[in-house]
Amino acid sequence: MTSFLYRLGRSAFRKRRWVLLLWVAVVAVVGFKGLTAAAGSDDSSSMPGIESQKAFDLIAQRFPGAAADGAGARIVFVAPDGQKVTAAGNREAIEKTVAEAAAGGQVASAVDPFRANAVSEDGTTAYATVTYKVTGKDLSDGSRTELQRALGDARKAGLTVESGGDAVAAQTEAGGIGEAAGVLVAALVLLVTFGSMAAAGLPLLTAVIGVATSMMAILALSSAFGLSSSTGTLATMLGLAVGIDYAMFIVSRYREERGKGHTSLEAAGRATGTAGSAVVFAGLTVVVALAGLSIVGVPMLTKMGLAAAGAVLLSVVIALTLVPALLGFWPDAVLPRALHRRIRKSRGAGAATSTGAASVSGAAAGPGAGAGPRESRWARFVLRRPLPVLLLSVVGLGALALPVADLQLGMSGDEAKPTSTTERRAYDDLAKGFGPGFNGPLTIVVDAQGAPDATGAVNTIVKKIAATDGVVSVSEPRFNQAGDTAIVSATPSTSPTSKQTENLVHTIRGERAGLESATDATFQVTGTTAANIDVAQKMQSALIPYLAVVVGLAFLLLLVVFRSLVVPVKAAVGFLLSVLASLGAVVAVFQWGWAADLLGVEQTGPIMSMMPIFLVGIVFGLAMDYQVFLVSRMREAYVHGQSPGRAMVTGFGHSARVVVAAALIMMSVFSGFVTAGESMIKMIGFGLAIAVLFDAFVVRMAFVPAVLALLGHRAWWLPRWLDRVLPRVDIEGEALTRADVEGKALTGADVEAEATAHGDTPGAQPSERSRETAGI
Template identity: 70%
Template sequence: MATVLYHLGRVAFRWRWFVALLWVAVLGVVGFAASKAPAAADEGFTMPGIESQKAFDLMEKRFPGTTADAATARIVFIAPSGEKVTAAGNRAAIEKLVDEAADGSQVSGAVGPFQAKAVSKDGTTAYATVSFKAKADDLTDTSKKHLERAIDQARDAGLTIEVGGDALAKQPAAGGPAEVVGIAVAALVLLITFGSLAAAGLPLLAAITGVAVSMTGIMALAHTFGLSDSTGTLASMLGLACGIDYALFVVSRYREERAKGHAPREAAGLAVGTAGSAVVFAGLTVIIALAGLWVVGIPMLTKMGLAAAGAVLVAVLVCLTLVPAILGFWPNAVLSRGTRRNSERHRRKRLRTDNGGSRWAKAVVRHPLPVLLLGVVGLGAVATPVTHLELGMPGDESKPTSTTERRAYDALAEGFGPGFNGPLSIVVDATGSADPKAAVTTISKHIAAAKGVVSVSPARFNQAGDTAVFSATPSTSPTDEKTKDLVKTIRADRPGIEKDAGVSFEVTGKTALDIDVADKVQASLVPYLAVVVGLAIVLLLLVFRSLLVPLKAAFGFLLSVLAALGAVVAVFQQGHGAQLLGVQSTGPIMSMMPIFLVGIVFGLAMDYEVFLVSRMREAYVHGDAPKEAIVSGFRHSARVVVAAALIMTAVFSGFVGADESMIKMIGFGLAIAVVFDAFVVRMAIVPALLSLLGNKAWYLPKWLARLLPDIDVEGEKLSRKVPAPAASVDDGPQPAESALTH
C-alpha cells in the first residue's frame, strides 16, 4: 500500500498540470451534468415496515386525490381580553378570512371554526384549517402571500392570530453562516498550526474542491436516484470535515519530510505513501459507517449515508492526487519560515525533539493507570443520563416562542387541552363488511372509551364507502409518555375490537408516526453498531496487525458516543444548562440523533485513531520500545490531531447558535462528541491503555499474521527502498531546489 501510494504521490507531483487540469475537467463535466439534470421529485419521508406508514399508504390509495403530506395551515384566533371569538365583529372577521383563504389557487378546502365547532369552551380561542393540494415545498409564493394578506386583514380587526402547520412555516437554515464561520475558524486553526498562509490554505482548497465535485455529482444524480435537497446536507458536512483533515495530515507529513532534507518530489511521495496510507484506511472506516446506515431501514437515511460516503471517497482521491500536485506548483510555499531559510536557529530547534505532544505523552505513560481510570470514570459519569433516553420527533412545541408556530401550539393547548396538538388518526379498512358504517361506529365507541382519550371526531368515508378515517384526541401532549402508552394500549386491544367490529383498523397520525419511528430507530441501533464496529475492527486489524488495538479503538468510540449522547440527554431532555444554549423547551431526543452520532462520530473517531496510532505503529516497527513509540507518535501527530479536532468542533459548534432546537441538538451533540473522543479518548485513554499493555498491544498470533495481507500502512518496506537524504537540514545549508527540476 505505502509503496503504491508513494509512486502515486511522485507521479502527481511531476505531472501536476495534468492532475490539476483533470480535476478541473471532472468538476466541469459534473457541473454541466448537474445543470442539465432535471430536479428530483420530492418523495417525502417514508418508513417502510411500520404501522403508521401502512396506514398512510392505505389512505392515499383509498382517498384518490389526497396526499398524506399535503400542506396545511391551522389558523388560530385569540379574542382580545374580555371578549369572545363568537362576538359579532370577531365572527365576521374570521368568516371573511376563511372565505378569502378558500379562494387560493392551490387550496383544496378551508373549514372555519363555526362550521367545524372548533371553538374552545370559554369562547376565547378558535381555529380554522386550510388544506392545500400540494406539499409545503411546492407551494408558490403567490399562494402563500394570498393567505398572508387574508390573515393581516383579520388582525386589523383586533384579533390575535397565530399560524401553525407547515404551509407558512419558514424552514431553518442549517448551513450558510454556520459553514462560513466553520471555514473561517478552520483557516485560523490551520494558520496557527502551520505558521504559513499557503500551508493553511492548501487543505481548505483541497476540501472545497472535493465538496464542489461531490455536491455537483449529487445534484446530477438526484433525479435518477430520487435524492432530496436534504440528502446533500450530511455529504457537505462530512466532505468538508474529512477533506480538511486528510489534506492536513499529508501536508504536515510533507513538511516533516522536507525538514529531514528530502527533495520536494521525494517528500511528496513519502507523504502520500505514509500519511496517505492512513488517509485511505481512515476514509474506508468512514465509508463503512455511512454505508452501514442501510441497516436502519429508512430510505432517506440510506440515501444520505451513501451520498456522504461518496463525498468522503472524493475527499480521499483529492488528497492522494490533487494535494501532491499543488505541492508541485509551490514546493516551498507550505514550509515553515525556518525550514525555508535553513537557519541555524531552526537547526537547533529541531535538535530539541520534545514538543507539547511528546511532553503530554511522557506524562501519561508515567502515570497510565490514574489517567485511564479518570478518563473512563469521567466519561462513564457523563454517559449516565443515557439510561433515561426518550426518543421522539420534536415539533412546534420545541420551537422558540418568537415563532408563530410555537405560539399557535401554546394557544391550542391552553384552549383545547394538551392532547389537541397530537391527535391520533384511526384508519378503518371496512372492505367486505356488510355494514361499514356500523363497523366504524363500533370501533369509534371502543376507542372513545379508552382511558386517556378525550374525544373522537365523526368518521369521514371515501367515495367507495369501504374506508373511513376519524381522529381520537388524547388527554396528554404528543411528547408525553402517557400518549405513547395510549397508542400501545389501543394497538394491544385491537384484536378484540376488530373481532367485535368485523373489520380491521390502523393507528397513525403524526404522534403515532413519531412513536413508530422512534421504536424502529431504537431497535435498529444495536444491529447498526454491530455491523459498523465489526467491519471496522476487521479493517483496523489489517491496518495495525494487532488484536488489541482494534478492540481498544472500538471501546473508546463507544465510550465517547455514549458520553456525548448522555450530555445531549442532560441538556435537551432533562434541561441541565439548557438556558445557556438558548433551549427554550425540553423534550424527547430526536429519533435520528443516536444514528447520526454513531455514524458521524465513528468516522471522525477512526480518523483520529488511524492518524495517531499509525505513527506509534510506525515507530514501534522501526525499533522503538512500546512507551517510546507512544511518545514518538504523539511528537509527530498530536499537533495535527488537535488541530483537526478543533476545526471539527468549531464547525459543529456553529450550529448551536441556530434557532431550531433540532439543529442545536445536532450541533451540540457532534461538537461535544468530537471533544470527548479527540481530547479524552485518543489523547488520554489510548496512550494510557497502550502503555499498560506494552508489547502485548502489538501482538498478533503467527497463524493469523500469515493469513492477513501485509498492507504496510506504516511504510516499513518503503523506508528500506527510499534512500536517506544525502544531506539533512542539520548538516548545513543546502542549495535551493527548483520546482521545475522535481
C-alpha cells in the first residue's frame, strides 16, 4: 500500500492541474445535482420494533387522518394573582385572541379553551390549541408573526400568555456565537502549530471542500434513498473533523520530509505513502464505527451513519489526491519560515538542486520534523515512570466513569429549555395549573376487533387503567368509524421524564395479559412520553452490541496495521476508558447538576437517548485516528531498528504535537456548541469536547506510552502462525527505505540532469518544465 500511495502522491503532485480540474468538475456536478434534486421525505420519527411505534401505526391505519403531521401551537393563559381566567374581561380577551389566531393564513383550526374544557380546576390557567395545515419547517414567518401578534390582545388585558409546540419551537435558534468562535480557534491552532498561513489554511480548505461535496451528494440522493435534512448532521460534523485531521497529518509529514532534504516532489510522495497509509486505515476504523450504527435498528441512525461514512471516505480520497496536488502549486508556502529562507538562500547561491533541498537537509521543518524537546521530555518521563503514569490515568478515568452507573436515558422536551424561552414558561404554567403529568399524557390504543362486545371491552380496559396507581385521569374513549378501535388519553401524576412515569408505563403494559384474557381485546401504550421511554430502552439495549461490533472490527483492522496483539487490545481498552469517563462527566453535569450553572444548564434531567450511541461512534473514530497516527510513528521507528523505549520516544516526538493540535481543533469546534441555547445541543457539544480531551491527552499521551514502555518488545509480539496469515500493508514506509520503489526519489543530480535536458543551466532559475519535474 505504501508504494501505491507513494506513486499516487507523486502523480497528483506532478499532474496537479488535472487533479484540480477533476475535483472542480466533481464539486460542480455534485453541487448542481444537489441543488436541483427533489427534497427527501423526513422519516426521522420512525422507530420500528418498539410498542409506541406499533401503536402509532395502528392509529394511522384505524383512524385515517388522525396522525396528521401539521404543526401545532399551544397558547397558555394565566390570570393575574387573585383572578380567574373565567372572569368576564379575561374570558373576552382569551376568546378574542383565539379568534384572531384562527384567522391566520395557514391555520387549520383553533380550539377555544372554554368550549374544550381546557381550564384548570382552580380557574387560574387555560390553554388553546392551534393546528396548522403545514409542518413546522414549512410554516412561514408570516404565520408565526400572526400568532405572536394575536397574543398581544390578551397580554394587554393583564393576562400572562406563553406559547409552546413545534410551531413555536421552529422559531428558536439553537445556535450560538460559540460555533464561529470554535472554528476561529481551530484556525489559530493550525496557525500556531504550523507557523504558516498556507499550512494552516490548506487543511481547512480541503475539509470545507469535502464537507460541501458530501452535503451536496446527500441532497442529490435524498429523494432516491429517503434522506432528510437531519441525515447530514453527523456527516458535516465528522467530515469537518477528519478532513482537517487527515490533511494536517499529510502536510505535517510533507514538511518533515522537506526538512530531511527531499525535493518537494519526493516529499509529497513520501508523505502520501507514509502518513497517507495511516489516513487510509484511520478512515477505515471511522467507517466501521459509523456503518455499525445500522445494527441499532433505527432508520434515522442507519442513514446518518452511512452518510457520515461516505463523508469520511471522501475526506480520505481528498487527502490522498487533492492535498498533494495543492502542495504542487505552492510547494514552499507551507514550510516554516526558517526552512523557507534556507531554500531561497540556497537557490540564490546556485545550489545543485533547484529546491535547495540538498543544502537544507536536516533543517527544522516544524511539527513533525523531529522529536520536539517538550514532547520528547514527556515521553522520557513516561519511559522512566510507566507504572505510576499508567495507574494514575486508569484510576482517574475510572473515577470519572463512576456516574455512568446512574445513567438514565430519555428525551427531554420543553422542560429542559432555558426559562428565557416562552416554551419553557408555557410548560411550567401548564404543570402548575393542571399537574406535572399534564405535559406528558399517555395515549392508549385499544384494539377490540376480536371482542364480541367491543364497547364493553374498551370500557373494562379504561376502568382498569383509570384505577392504576399513578394515573390522575382518563379521557372518554374515542372510537373509530368501524367501532372496533378506541383511543384513550391517560394523565400521569408525575412529570414525563420522572422514573415514576416510566414505571407507570411498565405497570400499565403489565396489566395487558390479564385484560386480554378477560375481554378478548388488547391495547398498546404510545404518545410522546411512552415513545421516549421505548427509545431510551432500545438505545440502551443496543449500546453493548454496538460497542462489541465496532471494537471487534477495529481490533482486526489494527491487528493488520500494527501486527501486534497487544496494541489493538490497548487501543480498545483506552477507548472504553475515555468513552466511559466522558459519559460519566455528562451524567454528573446534565443529570446530577454538578457545575451545571457554569454551562448555563438550567434544568437537569435524563440524558438524550441517542447521546451514548453518538458519543461512541464519533469518539471512536477520532480516537482511532489519534491511535493510528501516534502509534504508527512508534512502530515505524521500531521496525527501522530502534529499541522499544527509544522508538516510543521517537514516535511520540514526531507525532505528539500534531495529535495535540488535532485534538485542540476538535475540542474548539465541539465546545462551540456548549454556548447554544438548547440543553441537548449543550450536552452533545460538552460530551464530545470532554471525550476528545480525555482520549487525546490522557489515553493517547499517558496510557498508551506507559503500556508500551512497560511491555517493551512484548508490545509488538505476534504469533508466527498469525504473522503468516495476516496480510502485510507496510504502513511504516519500510518499502520507501529500500531502493526498490518504482519512481525512485529525485536527488539533486537528477534535477540538474533534468534541467539540462530541457535547456536550463545549473544555478539559473529553472524552466517551467524543470520546475514541474523537480516539484517546485
